Amino acid sequence: xxxRRVPTVDELYADDEALILxxxxxxxxxxxxxxxxxxxxxxWQSESALVAGMEELFGSxxxxxxxxxxxxxxxxxxxxxxxxxxxxxxxxxLAT
Amino acid sequence: MSPDLRFLDIEALGVPIRLHxxxxxxxxxxxxxxxxxxxxxxxxxxxxxxxxxxxxxSDDLAQDPPHGFDGLAQHRNLPHLLQIATQQITRLAILxxxxxxxxxxxxxxxxxxxxxxxxxxxxxxxxxxxLCRTLGPKWAYLTDETxxxxxxxxxxxxxxxxxxxxxxxxxxxxxxxxxxxxxxxTVPARLRSIVFLExxxxxxxxxxxxxxxxxxxxxxxxxxxxxxxxxxxPLHLLAELHARLDRVSKVVYGEAATLEPFIADxxxxxR
Numbered sequence: 001x002x003x004r005r006v007p008t009v010d011e012l013y014a015d016d017e018a019l020i021l022x023x024x025x026x027x028x029x030x031x032x033x034x035x036x037x038x039x040x041x042x043x044w045q046s047e048s049a050l051v052a053g054m055e056e057l058f059g060s061x062x063x064x065x066x067x068x069x070x071x072x073x074x075x076x077x078x079x080x081x082x083x084x085x086x087x088x089x090x091x092x093x094l095a096t
Numbered sequence: 097m098s099p100d101l102r103f104l105d106i107e108a109l110g111v112p113i114r115l116h117x118x119x120x121x122x123x124x125x126x127x128x129x130x131x132x133x134x135x136x137x138x139x140x141x142x143x144x145x146x147x148x149x150x151x152x153x154s155d156d157l158a159q160d161p162p163h164g165f166d167g168l169a170q171h172r173n174l175p176h177l178l179q180i181a182t183q184q185i186t187r188l189a190i191l192x193x194x195x196x197x198x199x200x201x202x203x204x205x206x207x208x209x210x211x212x213x214x215x216x217x218x219x220x221x222x223x224x225x226x227l228c229r230t231l232g233p234k235w236a237y238l239t240d241e242t243x244x245x246x247x248x249x250x251x252x253x254x255x256x257x258x259x260x261x262x263x264x265x266x267x268x269x270x271x272x273x274x275x276x277x278x279x280x281x282t283v284p285a286r287l288r289s290i291v292f293l294e295x296x297x298x299x300x301x302x303x304x305x306x307x308x309x310x311x312x313x314x315x316x317x318x319x320x321x322x323x324x325x326x327x328x329x330p331l332h333l334l335a336e337l338h339a340r341l342d343r344v345s346k347v348v349y350g351e352a353a354t355l356e357p358f359i360a361d362x363x364x365x366x367r
Binding site for chain 1: 310
């Protein structure tokens with residue numbers, strides 16, 4: 001599955017948290033979410049590429065697999081409306 | 097006799113608005129008198145009107161403003177008509193300032209001598225007007241609806257009439273601030289603190305004050321702001337505002353009168 005960021009109005013980063021302003025509300029992002037947002041862009045990226053990018057920039061997690069951490073964070077970002085996937089069921093948009 | 101059309105010019109948040117009243121001639125004159133009294137603290141500075149609101153006492157309900165008008169207030173019942181007119185005036189004022197001012201859904205009181213001001217942020221119907229009515233006479237009245245401020249935190253007063261429900265009467269009445277003992281400050285008002293109101297009618301103990309960290313404050317402020325997305329880098333703007341202010345707090349309370357010592361701590365006792 002591929003993922004990309006949706007456009008935002010403004011973003012604020014502090015410590016391990018981020019605040020993202022969309023057209024409708026301010027959304028708080030914590031955990032590895034802010035780091036993942038830094039890697040995501042408006043271009044589609046595969047889950048594998050995102051896992052590799054996170055490991056390259058931030059190393060492996062202390063516990064669990066990097067993939068599990070990234071998938072969990074992506075699911076949360078999808079729920080928060082900050083990311084879309086090309087999954088026709090769970091995602092917002094279809095890849096073109 | 098055909099309906100008469102008369103007008104009154106006011107300024108709401110600096111936006112010059114012409115209120116056009118449409119009704120039978122005698123009624124139109126009395127509506128205009130009521131508007132003139134209720135909006136006496138929002139008088140025009142002589143700018144030509146840039147917005148036109150039609151206030152129409154009528155049984156027939158139109159869907160959209162007629163050509164040439166930016167807004168329509170229409171009702172068959174006069175108190176309701178005036179209340180809708182206030183809502184429409186606020187809407188036009190906010191539209192006219194989108195991208196210019198930071199606008200919060202808040203009441204505002206200021207110290208009459210220093211101009212130090214506090215914004216009481218709350219959703220509609222949750223205590224702003226009651227707070228202004230109860231404690232406003234002790235300080236200076238800025239607004240019970242929209243606190244608008246420029247980049248130096250100077251507040252543009254919007255001393256609109258207050259919608260007051262009188263005992264044993266169903267409708268709310270648009271009441272001139274001066275009828276409630278409210279006065280506008282004679283010095284520029286500058287925002288010093290933001291307080292999020294959380295009124296709990298059954299709250300019997302002392303007020304409970306919690307200071308809000310910057311992210312918490314922004315998350316609370318965002319839904320209570322107008323046209324925030326039109327300002328440049330709005331989250332950064334709010335974070336910088338949070339850093340400049342003396343306090344950003346949430347207060348849980350039961351009765352507005354119990355907030356008096358807290359407000360005195362924020363902007364100083366006035367009288």
